[in-house]
Amino acid sequence: MTAGNLIIAAILMTALSGIPALFLRNRTLGQNLATAILVLGSLIGLAGAITTLGSGRTEIYGIAWSLPFGPCEIGVDPLGAIFLLVVFAISGCCAVYATGYWPAADNPATVHRITFFFGLLTAAMALLVTARNGVLFLMAWEVMALSCYFLLSTEDEKADVREAATLYLITTHLGTLSLFAMFSLLQGAAGSFLFPPAGSLNAATPLATGIFVTALLGFGLKAGLMPLHIWLPSAHANAPSHISAFMSGVLIKMGIYGLVRSLSLFHNIPLWWGITVLVIGIISGVAGVAFAIGQHDLKRLLAYHSIENIGIIAMGIGVALIGQAVGNTILILLGMAGALLHVLNHATFKALLFLAAGAVIHATGTREIDLMGGLARRMPYTAAFFLVGAVAICGLPPLNGFVSEFLIYVGLFSGILGEGGTAVAFLALSAPALALIGGLAVACFIKVYGVAFLGVPRAEEAAHGHEAVRVMLAPMALLATICMGIGIFPRMMAGPLAGAVHSWQPAVGMTGPALTAAAPLGWITIMGLVQICLAGGVAAHFIGRLKAEPVSAGVTWGCGYLRPTPRMQYTASSFAELLVKTFAGILHPHVTSPAMKEPLPGPARFASHVPETMLEHVFMPVLRLANDRLAQLRRLQHGQLHLYILYTFVTLVVLLIWAY
Amino acid sequence: MTDIVVHLLLIILMPPLLLGIIARTKAVFAGRTGAPYLQPYYDILRLLRKGSVFSGTTTWVFRAGPVVTLAAIATAALLIPLGNHPAPLAFTGDMILFAYLFGLARFFTMAAALDTGSSFEGMGAAREATFSCLAEPTLFFALVVLARLTGSLSLTNMLTRAAAGNWLGTGAAMLLLTGGLFIILLAENCRIPFDDPNTHLELTMVHEVMVLDHSGPAFGYILYGAALKLFVLGAFFIQVALPFKTGVSPVDWVVFIGTMILLAIVxxxxxxxxxxxxxxxxxxxxxxxxxxSAFAMLLMLR
Incomplete structure (x- = not known):
């Protein structure tokens, strides 16, 4: 079996995995069957992706189709294989988790719908990554967008969910519109809907600029780059948790894939492309994490961190593009390898965090962090896995988040040493910006972890949480192991990453040793082991001392106050207050605080909330204005299907006449 | 080889001395005799021999906090060159690991603080989180300047090549950088004017309030870790601010120890x-x- 065959088999299996469940009366059997087929398909797909990464070969297959869009091809190359790895690994984990999180016995009305669309979504993403024809790509893109819509709207009896799903549907179609334009322009530049070979198009033409801008808009919307992220927080927060994990881990990466693939077609890339992507990345990174700090809904908070991490990935891509513009291959190698590794890393730790968050929500029945507390006592495994995810997402050593940020940092610093005024200035500003993102991420995750898992329960609900079932813990354990594995032994990723960068930019010969020479991944292993040994040594000493000397239990020091209550603990909002104040200029927090005038004020309420400012203060006013001004046009939009069909017919006739 | 041994001995033995010198200097200013220079050593050794009290609300995170924090800072101490001598471990990009190890240390200190469920410790953690975020970019601006100045991507080269000659060539940038780094040195190590390690009022503390509930050996690790952090960041600072070198190894060690003592007095x-x-x-x-430090960077890129 070649890698391509494996991938095609995986696509077919995952696409069809949910179909038996649609017809089976026994919902539990249906769910188990669907999960089994999907996991099998994912394993086959993983085998294909790993084979491709191992061999570094590109396989192209022709598809015979009768559609009038020219020849159609699908292909597997190392660049795509990185994304296939993400798709199949996370899909399998989320599917297994779903059998515990969304069991058929409790959700007979929705379970077959969720398994069917989940399989379809996985297959659509895999097809998207292998598509080598613009039209096939768009078809897969649309299947992906729609099946995600149906998954997201699973609990459509809730108004919040309907609103989030509608917002998602509208924005995703705006993105698709931009992609229609992009692929039309690409067809104009390449002469066919088939993707031209990497590096074959000249980027210094107006047509190429058009392709770049439309790709950035269309793919940026899906990836959630600021300020195109407006759909992302509510969609991630309102979907079932394993769907959120899949969306955050994989769906938004398809936007990154599209951007990376379309950029790979060009050579002679102007400097401003790289600077634009780099600056958008910085904005997404800083603003994403700043918004995250203000959140007190666990899943919304994680969603904003997706925007932050997409920003970091975009920074890596920006570094690679700048490397192309100034002719510095080290920058291309480190920037792109960092971005691709961060795609993989973010998929693992963010999926891990969402799955752990799902277990918490399952146990406590709320997404509100301020009501939680002390969960580490009742959910020790979930708490430990969440901690791994939190340390990894903050980019702290020795976990995987550090490795990809390390590659991007070394790329930035290598660029700073080079010549070339403008590029150097932007790269030099990016390193402190990335450090700021890292610092803010630490602040945000210590807030979530401390408030939700540590301390004592703040409300009755959280006090009765229970540990997640094994089938939910197993995928988390697997993902946590991957986080640690890549974090301590990053060298195993050097070959695959270099291969992927090579297929992104074949003009530069890339090998695994070239990557490890540019950024010493072996040293990261040594340092990780040093860290673990030192921690082990101190821990052994500590345990020895604890055994030798008396240990007693007490109460937390409350400065002499005799009646402390759990409500006196620091909450997520109070923890974040200083930082939210610092960033008030971009966050526009809503604060209702009581005015205390008398010496002995009565009971009062305080509330603070950071809204989706971009949506509320920028998009909605513009759209409202448009809605008012364009009221006349809306007469065309009356909801009568036969007239819509007539519109299509008339348009076709007009186009036919125009074509002659 | 000798240099590595001296390096290890210094990072193990010297940090508490800095605390002793600072306390003694303050005592002299206040007109008191003050505690002996070696008092911090006695404190740490006594804490290591004591029993522990753990609050009933805490979990393993509270116990892991001081351990991970100390291990992270000790790892960073292996990456910093002392005086004119290369660090025991040096590689391209080690400055990024250096900076992020402090992030890891902070993460676990704050986690241990929040594990107690005390509002005071939450307050301390919130302040620490906020201030350290704002301090982070300064360090990276400094690293950018040093990288550009020395043309290298490793702390050892960046700091050992930052010779006194730099002050003649790019004095303005170095002066700005020194100012920025000194502020960060004081802030990161919770010294006055940012935080007072000797304060006894919980409402005003930053670092000390986070470790209120630690006792016995764990508190000993915290004290030693804090001293080590001051030592490591201090070594970083003096190699930028006072890059005196002779090229003769034993003399350079003496110069290094002398400048560190000077820094503690300052x-x-x-x-x-x-x-x-x-x-x-x-x-x-x-x-x-x-x-x-951003200005310093602009002057370097010019």
Whole structure:
């Protein structure tokens, strides 16, 4: 079996995995069957992706189709294989988790719908990554967008969910519109809907600029780059948790894939492309994490961190593009390898965090962090896995988040040493910006972890949480192991990453040793082991001392106050207050605080909330204005299907006449 | 080989001495005799022999906090060159690991603080989180300047090549950088004017309030870790501010130890003659430090 065959088999299996469940009366059997087929398909797909990464070969297959869009091809190359790895690994984990999180016995009305669309979504993403024809790509893109819509709207009896799903549907179609334009322009530049070979198009033409801008808009919307992220927080927060994990881990990466693939077609890339992507990345990174700090809904908070991490990935891509513009291959190698590794890393730790968050929500029945507390006592495994995810997402050593940020940092610093005024200035500003993102991420995750898992329960609900079932813990354990594995032994990723960068930019010969020479991944292993040994040594000493000397239990020091209550603990909002104040200029927090005038004020309420400012203060006013001004046009939009069909017919006739 | 042994001995033995010198300097300014120079060693050794009290609300995170924190800072101590001598471990990009190890240390200190469920410790953690975010970019601006100045991507080369000659060539940039780094040195190590390690009022503390509930050996690790952090960041600072070198290894060790002692005296003097800043002024001061080092970077890129 070649890698391509494996991938095609995986696509077919995952696409069809949910179909038996649609017809089976026994919902539990249906769910188990669907999960089994999907996991099998994912394993086959993983085998294909790993084979491709191992061999570094590109396989192209022709598809015979009768559609009038020219020849159609699908292909597997190392660049795509990185994304296939993400798709199949996370899909399998989320599917297994779903059998515990969304069991058929409790959700007979929705379970077959969720398994069917989940399989379809996985297959659509895999097809998207292998598509080598613009039209096939768009078809897969649309299947992906729609099946995600149906998954997201699973609990459509809730108004919040309907609103989030509608917002998602509208924005995703705006993105698709931009992609229609992009692929039309690409067809104009390449002469066919088939993707031209990497590096074959000249980027210094107006047509190429058009392709770049439309790709950035269309793919940026899906990836959630600021300020195109407006759909992302509510969609991630309102979907079932394993769907959120899949969306955050994989769906938004398809936007990154599209951007990376379309950029790979060009050579002679102007400097401003790289600077634009780099600056958008910085904005997404800083603003994403700043918004995250203000959140007190666990899943919304994680969603904003997706925007932050997409920003970091975009920074890596920006570094690679700048490397192309100034002719510095080290920058291309480190920037792109960092971005691709961060795609993989973010998929693992963010999926891990969402799955752990799902277990918490399952146990406590709320997404509100301020009501939680002390969960580490009742959910020790979930708490430990969440901690791994939190340390990894903050980019702290020795976990995987550090490795990809390390590659991007070394790329930035290598660029700073080079010549070339403008590029150097932007790269030099990016390193402190990335450090700021890292610092803010630490602040945000210590807030979530401390408030939700540590301390004592703040409300009755959280006090009765229970540990997640094994089938939910197993995928988390697997993902946590991957986080640690890549974090301590990053060298195993050097070959695959270099291969992927090579297929992104074949003009530069890339090998695994070239990557490890540019950024010493072996040293990261040594340092990780040093860290673990030192921690082990101190821990052994500590345990020895604890055994030798008396240990007693007490109460937390409350400065002499005799009646402390759990409500006196620091909450997520109070923890974040200083930082939210610092960033008030971009966050526009809503604060209702009581005015205390008398010496002995009565009971009062305080509330603070950071809204989706971009949506509320920028998009909605513009759209409202448009809605008012364009009221006349809306007469065309009356909801009568036969007239819509007539519109299509008339348009076709007009186009036919125009074509002659 | 000798250099590595000396390096290890210094990072193990010297840090508490800095605390002793700072305390003694402050005592002299206040007209007191003060505790002996070696008092911090006695404190740490006694704590290591004591029993522990753990609050009933805490979990394993509380116990892991001081351990991970100390291990992270000790790892960073292996990456920093001392004086004119290369660090025991050096590689391309080690400065990034260096900076992020402090992030890891902070993460676990704050996690242990929040594990107690005390509002005071939550308050301390929130302040620490905020201030350290604002301090982070300054360090990276400094690293950018040093990388550009020395043309290298490893702490050992960056700091050992930052010779006194740099001050003649790019004095303005170095002066700005020194100012920014000194502010960060004081802020990161919780010294006056940012935080007062000797304060006894929980409401005003930053670092000390986070470790209120630790006792016995764990508190000993915390004290030693804090001293080590001061030592490591101090070594970073003096190699930028006072890059005196002779090229003769034993002499360079003596120069290094001498400048570190000088630094401790300077910190003691600053603590004696300055009052604490109001809490809301601290972020402004940290942003000012960032801007100083950003200016230094602009001068370097020019």
């Amino acid at each position: 910190i003691g003097v600053v603590e004696s003659i300055m009052a604490r800043l109001k809490l809301i002024r601290i972020p402004q001061m940290l942003v000012a430090a960032t801007i100083l």
